[in-house]
Amino acid sequence: MxxxxxxxxxxxxxxxxxxxxxxxxxxxxxxxxxxxxxxxxxxxxxxxxxxxxxxxxxxxxxxxxxxxxxxxxxxxxxxxxxxxxxxxxxxxxxxxxxxxxAGLPQSRLDAEIEPVTRVQVVSEQKDIKHFVSEFEFSGKTYRVYAKGNLVDPSEWSEELAEFLAKKEGITLMNDHWVVLNFMRTFYFKYGIT
The missing domain is CATH 1.10.10.370 (DsrC protein, C-terminal domain)
Incomplete structure (x- = not known):
């Protein structure tokens, strides 16, 4: 050091x-x-x-x-x-x-990593419940990063959120929607979650 x-x-x-x-x-x-x-x-x-x-x-x-x-x-x-x-x-x-x-650590947010790099990262966990690359829903193919987040956030919908939650064994309740809507509003205002 x-x-x-x-x-x-x-x-x-x-x-x-x-x-x-x-x-x-x-x-x-x-x-x-x-x-x-x-x-x-x-x-x-x-x-x-x-x-x-x-x-x-x-x-x-x-x-x-x-x-x-x-x-x-x-x-x-x-x-x-x-x-x-x-x-x-x-x-x-x-x-x-x-x-x-400035004495600060480097930013390490997904938003600043090259998209091609993010898509190619593969999770090592064996008990993954979420999608890790792409999936079909309502006749459309969606791409996700290895951690399950949509590559294109503009494709998000409440129906898609319900589908993704069910994939992970979660039933979305009112409290979930409050948090989800807050996070989406914050993300689109500040570019960070």
Whole structure:
């Protein structure tokens, strides 16, 4: 394991050079992490880093690109949410270099994994009750990821939800529908579940 020394204090780093513990982050730590990547941080960098860290503090997860850019546009400007601007600040990518310098873990959401990769992942469990690649319902073929989620969320319907739930031995009740509808609304608003 690597270490970073800042003002005489040791900080554990991951294999990819990020902080092992996000709580260890300080602006001085960020400057040292950036210096290791030949990057000098300015106020414009810290504007973006602080938005990343605020998101992490609020949701306990690193932001995905879509939500980071949404927050930047709302808090700063559309210009600063532009990919070219973000690359000018973090040539190694805002979602990789930027998050690393912000002391945060990489986003690991299905939404940011290449679709071809997600479809090819096969679960190792033997007692799987859900579909793992594709299935037929009402004369149509549906594709799902290995964990059973629809590849195309726009194909979802209440009838399909009932069918998928029954496949897993679940009878959907009113409380289920409250949660399902909340999750769908949240997903289509924020791009994350």
């Amino acid at each position: 690597q270490n970073l020394v800042v003002k005489g204090q040791n900080f554990a780093l991951t294999e990819t050079g990020g902080l092992e513990n996000a709580a260890d982050w300080t602006p001085d730590v960020a400057k040292e992490l950036a210096e290791k990547e030949d990057l000098t941080l300015r106020d414009s960098h810290f504007e973006i880093i602080n938005i990343m860290r605020d998101y992490y503090d609020q949701f306990n997860i690193s932001p995905i690109r879509k939500l980071l850019k949404k927050d930047i546009a709302e808090m700063l400007s559309d210009l600063k949410a532009n990919d070219d601007y973000l690359i000018s600040l973090f040539p190694g990518g805002a979602m990789h270099q930027g998050l690393r310098i």
